Amino acid sequence: MEILDKLKEDIRGELEGVSLVxxxxxxxxxxxxxxxxxxxPEDIDRLIWxxxxxHNLASYLxxxxxxxxxxxxxxxxxxxxxxxxxxxxxxxxxxxIFGIPCQGVxxxxxxxxxxxxxxxxxxxxxxxxxxxxxxxxxxxxxxEEILATKCISCQYPTPLIYDHLAGEAISSHRPPGLLFAExxxxxxxxxxxxxxxxxxxxxxxxxxxACRNACPLCVCQDFCAADARDPHWLSQKTGxxxxxxxxxxxxxxxxxxxxxxxxxxxxxxxxxxxQRIRKKINKEIKELFGYEAGVNLEVTPxxxxxxxxxxxxxxxxx
Amino acid sequence: xxxxxxxxxAAEKIPTLLKRLGERYRVxxxxxxxxxxxxxxxxxxxxxxxLDRQTTAPAKEIIFxxxxxxxxxxxxxxxxxxxxIELQVEEAPxxxxxxxxxxxxxxxxxxxxxxxxxFTAGPYEDPYYSSRRQQTTIVTIFCTQPxxxxxxxxxxxxxxxTEGSDLVLTPITEGYLAxxxxxxxxxxxxxxxxxxxxxxxxxxxxxxxxxxxxxxxxLEGIPQRLMELFSTDFWExxxxxxxxxGACTYLCPTCYCFxxxxxxxxxxxxxxxxWDSCMFYQYTLEASGHNPRPTKxxxxxNRVGHKFSYHPINYEGMIGCxxxxxxxxxxxxxxxxxxxxxxxxxxx
Amino acid sequence: MASIPNPYLPQIxxxxxxxxxxxxxxxxxxxxxxxxxxxxxxxxxxxxxQLSVFGVGEATFVINSPPTRTEHLQFSVxxxxxxxxxxxxxxxxxxxGVRGPLGNWFPYEEMKGKDILFIGGGIGMAPLRTLLLxxxxxxxxxxKITLLYGARTPDDLCYKEELQQWGQRDDMELILTVDRExxxxxxxxxxxxxxxxxxxxSPKDKVAITCGPPIMIRFTLQALAELGxxxxxxxxxxxxxxxxxxxxxGRCNIGTKYVCADGPVFTLAQLKELPPEL
Numbered sequence: 001m002e003i004l005d006k007l008k009e010d011i012r013g014e015l016e017g018v019s020l021v022x023x024x025x026x027x028x029x030x031x032x033x034x035x036x037x038x039x040x041p042e043d044i045d046r047l048i049w050x051x052x053x054x055h056n057l058a059s060y061l062x063x064x065x066x067x068x069x070x071x072x073x074x075x076x077x078x079x080x081x082x083x084x085x086x087x088x089x090x091x092x093x094x095x096x097i098f099g100i101p102c103q104g105v106x107x108x109x110x111x112x113x114x115x116x117x118x119x120x121x122x123x124x125x126x127x128x129x130x131x132x133x134x135x136x137x138x139x140x141x142x143x144e145e146i147l148a149t150k151c152i153s154c155q156y157p158t159p160l161i162y163d164h165l166a167g168e169a170i171s172s173h174r175p176p177g178l179l180f181a182e183x184x185x186x187x188x189x190x191x192x193x194x195x196x197x198x199x200x201x202x203x204x205x206x207x208x209x210a211c212r213n214a215c216p217l218c219v220c221q222d223f224c225a226a227d228a229r230d231p232h233w234l235s236q237k238t239g240x241x242x243x244x245x246x247x248x249x250x251x252x253x254x255x256x257x258x259x260x261x262x263x264x265x266x267x268x269x270x271x272x273x274x275q276r277i278r279k280k281i282n283k284e285i286k287e288l289f290g291y292e293a294g295v296n297l298e299v300t301p302x303x304x305x306x307x308x309x310x311x312x313x314x315x316x317x318x
Numbered sequence: 319x320x321x322x323x324x325x326x327x328a329a330e331k332i333p334t335l336l337k338r339l340g341e342r343y344r345v346x347x348x349x350x351x352x353x354x355x356x357x358x359x360x361x362x363x364x365x366x367x368x369l370d371r372q373t374t375a376p377a378k379e380i381i382f383x384x385x386x387x388x389x390x391x392x393x394x395x396x397x398x399x400x401x402x403i404e405l406q407v408e409e410a411p412x413x414x415x416x417x418x419x420x421x422x423x424x425x426x427x428x429x430x431x432x433x434x435x436x437f438t439a440g441p442y443e444d445p446y447y448s449s450r451r452q453q454t455t456i457v458t459i460f461c462t463q464p465x466x467x468x469x470x471x472x473x474x475x476x477x478x479x480t481e482g483s484d485l486v487l488t489p490i491t492e493g494y495l496a497x498x499x500x501x502x503x504x505x506x507x508x509x510x511x512x513x514x515x516x517x518x519x520x521x522x523x524x525x526x527x528x529x530x531x532x533x534x535x536x537l538e539g540i541p542q543r544l545m546e547l548f549s550t551d552f553w554e555x556x557x558x559x560x561x562x563x564g565a566c567t568y569l570c571p572t573c574y575c576f577x578x579x580x581x582x583x584x585x586x587x588x589x590x591x592x593w594d595s596c597m598f599y600q601y602t603l604e605a606s607g608h609n610p611r612p613t614k615x616x617x618x619x620n621r622v623g624h625k626f627s628y629h630p631i632n633y634e635g636m637i638g639c640x641x642x643x644x645x646x647x648x649x650x651x652x653x654x655x656x657x658x659x660x661x662x663x664x665x666x
Numbered sequence: 667m668a669s670i671p672n673p674y675l676p677q678i679x680x681x682x683x684x685x686x687x688x689x690x691x692x693x694x695x696x697x698x699x700x701x702x703x704x705x706x707x708x709x710x711x712x713x714x715x716q717l718s719v720f721g722v723g724e725a726t727f728v729i730n731s732p733p734t735r736t737e738h739l740q741f742s743v744x745x746x747x748x749x750x751x752x753x754x755x756x757x758x759x760x761x762x763g764v765r766g767p768l769g770n771w772f773p774y775e776e777m778k779g780k781d782i783l784f785i786g787g788g789i790g791m792a793p794l795r796t797l798l799l800x801x802x803x804x805x806x807x808x809x810k811i812t813l814l815y816g817a818r819t820p821d822d823l824c825y826k827e828e829l830q831q832w833g834q835r836d837d838m839e840l841i842l843t844v845d846r847e848x849x850x851x852x853x854x855x856x857x858x859x860x861x862x863x864x865x866x867x868s869p870k871d872k873v874a875i876t877c878g879p880p881i882m883i884r885f886t887l888q889a890l891a892e893l894g895x896x897x898x899x900x901x902x903x904x905x906x907x908x909x910x911x912x913x914x915x916g917r918c919n920i921g922t923k924y925v926c927a928d929g930p931v932f933t934l935a936q937l938k939e940l941p942p943e944l
Contacts, residue, residue, distance in 0.1 A: 118465035222599035230748035267650030575916030605747025
């Protein structure tokens with residue numbers, strides 16, 4: 001059975017016991033998908049599944065606390081669910097998880113960098129290629145070249161937690177060494193170059209907080225320190241300093257919590273590679289605590305606990 | 319000397335034109351700033367100008383900057399009597415430099431018309447916006463290739479609308495046909511980069527006629543319809559996928575809402591005006607803790623209501639939207655305001 | 667280029683007197699430093715102003731001294747957020763920013779010749795004070811004047827000295843109430859809407875003006891309707907978070923109306939025209 005048919009069948013079976021099921025449907029054109037809230041059996045027909053289903057729908061889960069909802073997750077998205085459970089931000093009995101073994105989703109910014117997507121007429125998948133039809137003709141791109149960065153180093157193509165799995169579990173064929181490749185590139189720059197790099201990128205940040213609001217682990221939302229009035233932690237100005245400050249604030253608050261889903265960067269309307277900032281923190285957390293967020297329900301996240309002597313932090317040697 | 323009102327501008331002349339204009343004006347043009355983003359920036363030699371597509375952010379920022387100082391203040395303690403505090407407040411100057419926005423789109427220009435209705439028509443006029451607006455000349459390029467997200471013709475403008483522009487450019491082979499709409503536009507046409515248009519007028523006419531926009535919305539009766547839906551669950555349903563960020567509002571050419579905050583540094587500081595967004599919880603949060611728009615449903619209702627109901631009711635039918643489609647294109651979850659309006663008509 | 671009047675620029679004033687009204691409400695009397703501006707400061711009863719503490723920000727308050735008494739402008743401030751907390755720290759002689767007058771005012775012309783019923787709760791007495799004093803200063807223009815004012819406890823009543831004076835006047839009636847019994851309290855006990863029902867004023871040739879906490883307003887409007895008051899006979903004021911104060915910054919709208927510029931004073935009939943977003 002096709003993945004989509006299996007999903008639909010499983011959803012049909014659970015729909016009565018939940019308020020809604022969150023999946024994806026076609027968006028405003030054939031290149032864009034949009035989250036779908038399935039409330040009745042007729043809505044199920046609108047469900048789609050393909051490499052354009054980019055959103056990490058787990059971002060919606062904390063909004064529905066207190067209601068039982070169903071959710072479709074890719075491998076990466078399942079890590080968010082686990083982390084939310086670890087932090088008790090959601091209850092296991094309140095979510096029905098429909099897992100999807102995933103071969104990767106696209107990065108629309110990578111496609112936009114190569115094809116004028118303003119008048120897309122059709123999109124199809126041919127083996128390992130995506131074909132995009134525009135008034136200028138059809139363009140085929142190898143999927144491998146336009147996959148989301150997280151997919152290129154994906155270690156968890158099959159969800160780590162689920163109630164239903166649509167299809168056979170698959171295992172990763174991606175080298176784990178690539179996980180921090182972009183971060184390592186930036187680390188090699190000397191501080192001045194690194195600062196210039198981020199200055200150049202962050203210049204175009206508009207402080208719209210799409211990164212914050214798309215982040216499934218950013219749970220303060222309405223009460224964020226970035227727009228707190230009292231204390232007035234952060235100036236509302238939009239100079240480069242405030243933009244740095246905001247991005248660092250976000251990354252730091254995600255230390256040991258970020259599941260590397262990339263929603264921050266995907267949501268950024270200015271296509272700023274901000275996931276790299278979060279990834280840098282993830283790398284530090286991995287080196288300091290050997291921790292990777294959202295892969296083990298039983299573990300307490302490192303910054304949720306305290307040890308007098310952290311094995312990897314040689315405080316006495318400072 | 320009588321200035322001709324229609325001239326030809328060769329594409330290859332644009333960099334030298336902008337450079338020359340830069341001696342007398344601040345000149346902004348769409349510049350490629352990353353692989354996928356094009357933004358209005360002050361023109362410098364060597365930048366890559368991109369005129370064949372819509373900019374990532376509109377031209378709004380040039381006349382209505384995201385951060386703007388309204389005043390500065392300083393407290394001084396009297397050395398003789400430390401209990402006594404002296405306060406000095408200095409108003410930010412209203413003067414604005416002469417500015418050109420080169421390569422706007424009709425939707426950008428329309429956006430400023432919406433701003434004008436609020437900020438310049440009174441009873442209170444915004445002095446900072448007004449002075450910048452007066453000092454700015456808008457050079458607009460007609461859209462020959464509307465995008466999937468465009469719906470300008472549905473909201474009272476269009477890809478060849480001249481309203482709000484001073485000079486308009488129609489793309490033709492190897493350049494543009496330039497037509498002055500206002501005196502400010504005529505002034506620019508005097509530059510030597512603009513040459514006789516000769517027989518190009520007809521070509522431009524054909525180009526204009528060839529433009530097709532697919533997305534058509536029927537907005538008949540929508541101001542009243544949205545009011546009827548005010549207390550229904552429609553808003554909760556359509557806003558379910560909204561993540562309540564400010565991307566749509568900050569990238570909107572007609573969204574003008576702002577915040578005013580004091581940014582202090584020791585005994586001195588500034589009062590600044592910054593863009594704000596009706597999609598944020600804090601926007602309407604009262605000091606008591608009460609919030610009249612506590613969830614994204616009320617906030618989204620206000621955004622759509624403001625643009626398609628309240629603004630047209632308050633301003634003689636002018637829709638508070640220019641149909642540029644950035645709120646659709648840049649939305650992290652592709653929430654489509656056109657779809658919401660269609661559903662509003664059909665709901666219930 | 668001619669300079670445009672700057673609606674964002676406050677006048678600098680000085681706090682000349684601070685009165686501790688209740689445990690969390692203070693009244694500030696302010697004069698503008700520029701004597702000429704102070705002399706020419708014209709406003710109507712019910713209009714508001716933005717008070718600034720530079721470095722913290724602005725907040726909106728009704729000018730609760732009446733236009734008929736111009737030696738100072740008085741504002742009553744309940745401690746709630748960051749600006750009001752800072753205003754509470756101000757002492758006599760401290761500088762303060764004043765931006766106003768802003769907004770609309772009580773339709774006092776249309777109230778001429780009518781009986782006036784003020785119904786206030788807690789800090790909601792502030793806007794009523796300006797109109798009451800204005801009417802007392804133009805006493806012959808109005809019929810019978812009644813003030814029903816309540817608070818949680820006797821200590822929570824504002825303008826205690828004036829209450830005493832008003833109670834002794836024979837050209838107005840004062841009814842005070844507190845939510846429950848207190849030792850030494852000899853006036854009424856009970857919630858404002860209940861006391862109103864008990865008083866049962868006739869709506870004939872009368873205007874009711876009510877201000878107070880949202881819950882009190884809700885039940886007071888209900889009580890007034892029961893007593894037969896028409897929507898045009900009931901006037902109240904609204905509050906919203908405000909920034910610009912002049913209808914530009916967007917946040918205080920209820921449908922098509924901006925509370926800062928089209929309000930804060932609304933008749934119940936006008937309120938009912940607005941979408942329900944309070």
